[in-house]
Amino acid sequence: MSERNSRLPGFSKRSAEERLGEVARFAGVDRAELEPLTCPDNGLPQAIAAHMSENNVGRFSLPLGFATNFRVNARDYVVPMVIEEPSVVAAASFAARLLRAGDGIVACSTEPIMTGQIHFPEPPPEGVLERCLEERMGELKAALDRLHPRLLAAGGGFREARVRRLNHPDGHPLAVVHLHIDVRDAMGANAVNSMAEEAAPLFEAWTGARVGLRILSNLPKHRRVHVEGKVALAPGGGESALDPDEARRIVEASRFAEADPYRAVTANKGIMNGIDAVLLATGQDFRAVEAAAHAFAAYEGRYTALAKWRIEDEALVGRMDLPLALGTVGGITAVHPAVKANFKVLGVTEATRFSEIVAAVGLAQNLAATRALASEGIQRGHMRLHARNFAVQAGATEREVPEVVAAMVALGRSDQQAAIECLAELRRARSG
Numbered sequence: 001m002s003e004r005n006s007r008l009p010g011f012s013k014r015s016a017e018e019r020l021g022e023v024a025r026f027a028g029v030d031r032a033e034l035e036p037l038t039c040p041d042n043g044l045p046q047a048i049a050a051h052m053s054e055n056n057v058g059r060f061s062l063p064l065g066f067a068t069n070f071r072v073n074a075r076d077y078v079v080p081m082v083i084e085e086p087s088v089v090a091a092a093s094f095a096a097r098l099l100r101a102g103d104g105i106v107a108c109s110t111e112p113i114m115t116g117q118i119h120f121p122e123p124p125p126e127g128v129l130e131r132c133l134e135e136r137m138g139e140l141k142a143a144l145d146r147l148h149p150r151l152l153a154a155g156g157g158f159r160e161a162r163v164r165r166l167n168h169p170d171g172h173p174l175a176v177v178h179l180h181i182d183v184r185d186a187m188g189a190n191a192v193n194s195m196a197e198e199a200a201p202l203f204e205a206w207t208g209a210r211v212g213l214r215i216l217s218n219l220p221k222h223r224r225v226h227v228e229g230k231v232a233l234a235p236g237g238g239e240s241a242l243d244p245d246e247a248r249r250i251v252e253a254s255r256f257a258e259a260d261p262y263r264a265v266t267a268n269k270g271i272m273n274g275i276d277a278v279l280l281a282t283g284q285d286f287r288a289v290e291a292a293a294h295a296f297a298a299y300e301g302r303y304t305a306l307a308k309w310r311i312e313d314e315a316l317v318g319r320m321d322l323p324l325a326l327g328t329v330g331g332i333t334a335v336h337p338a339v340k341a342n343f344k345v346l347g348v349t350e351a352t353r354f355s356e357i358v359a360a361v362g363l364a365q366n367l368a369a370t371r372a373l374a375s376e377g378i379q380r381g382h383m384r385l386h387a388r389n390f391a392v393q394a395g396a397t398e399r400e401v402p403e404v405v406a407a408m409v410a411l412g413r414s415d416q417q418a419a420i421e422c423l424a425e426l427r428r429a430r431s432g
């Protein structure tokens with residue numbers, strides 16, 4: 001049973017301060033704990049930023065918003081999203097509402113297993129590495145786990161190693177040993193890179209073969225999330241249902257993306273709109289996730305859609321499987337005040353639970369984009385949101401923006417000049 005309700009009707013109509021109050025109430029945290037999300041230094045004091053990366057001169061801001069309505073595995077979530085593109089947060093919230101019935105989006109994840117690669121550019125004869133692993137797996141595990149007591153105490157550590165033999169396209173053979181490491185709640189790059197570096201001299205001593213690279217693989221094929229979402233069908237659609245005809249067009253669009261890499265890239269980009277926005281808000285390595293998602297989409301030898309939609313038992317059902325290497329500890333999660341505040345709102349501490357929410361956002365984003373594309377197209381919604389940007393640029397206050405946008409929509413115009421004229425007209429009407 002979910003103790004929190006992420007259905008926050010009217011959320012988009014409130015002021016930023018009112019929204020933050022609602023988010024704090026939803027998350028059961030004191031409003032003051034969310035201060036880093038609104039304070040003038042964007043939640044990242046210069047003193048911290050200066051030590052994060054090199055040649056630092058300051059900080060760089062992007063809009064932060066919260067998507068409402070999410071329900072994943074019977075628990076409600078309000079999801080922080082950092083994104084400059086209009087429509088994304090609104091679309092995620094819209095689709096999350098369609099997908100909330102019952103337990104909401106059903107997600108399951110594998111254990112958080114990451115892969116470290118030890119590369120042998122001039123591999124020993126076939127059988128040598130394989131025998132070495134057969135005979136020395138226990139020794140390897142003991143040597144690596146001994147150096148990572150904290151990971152071990154958290155329930156993680158070395159799990160197994162496998163040999164992969166490959167051929168360069170020019171025919172030159174090479175070999176790779178994959179270390180599979182359970183990294184628990186960390187993204188895992190540090191633990192895996194360290195273990196790969198620690199294991200390399202052992203393999204050199206055991207086999208006499210020279211090691212080339214020792215590095216994490218950013219294709220975490222064994223660290224995966226599967227999400228499934230369902231929307232009921234009802235003539236005319238509604239808040240929690242889709243019109244059967246709309247659903248059929250979504251399936252058609254899905255099949256297009258499954259068949260055509262040109263369309264699949266765009267559909268997957270839409271999924272990543274949602275995923276990356278959550279990753280930015282939570283201080284994750286979004287480059288790693290992007291690289292993995294697209295490699296995974298092409299893993300069977302042909303780039304295809306990550307999400308698929310079908311009509312089954314009178315419902316529209318979407319499924320997606322995704323590799324996700326995320327961390328709720330390590331990296332900047334313990335240092336960046338806004339990241340810490342966003343995790344408080346999410347209310348998750350386990351990386352696997354967090355990955356399930358992120359994948360759910362990706363699936364919802366895909367549904368929203370596909371529904372819009374398969375019906376009225378995305379430009380109408382976009383125009384409204386662009387109109388908002390123009391209204392803000394024209395100097396409209398938070399209270400004036402909706403009225404300026406409504407006037408622009410009524411005029412059928414979404415440009416800077418229209419915003420200036422509508423704002424002037426609004427103020428004239430008020431003062432008169």
Ligand code: MEV
Nearest residue numbers: 266267269270369370378
């Ligand atoms: C735009 O940022 C994302 C979409 O193009 C995704 C899609 O086509 O599915 C709308």
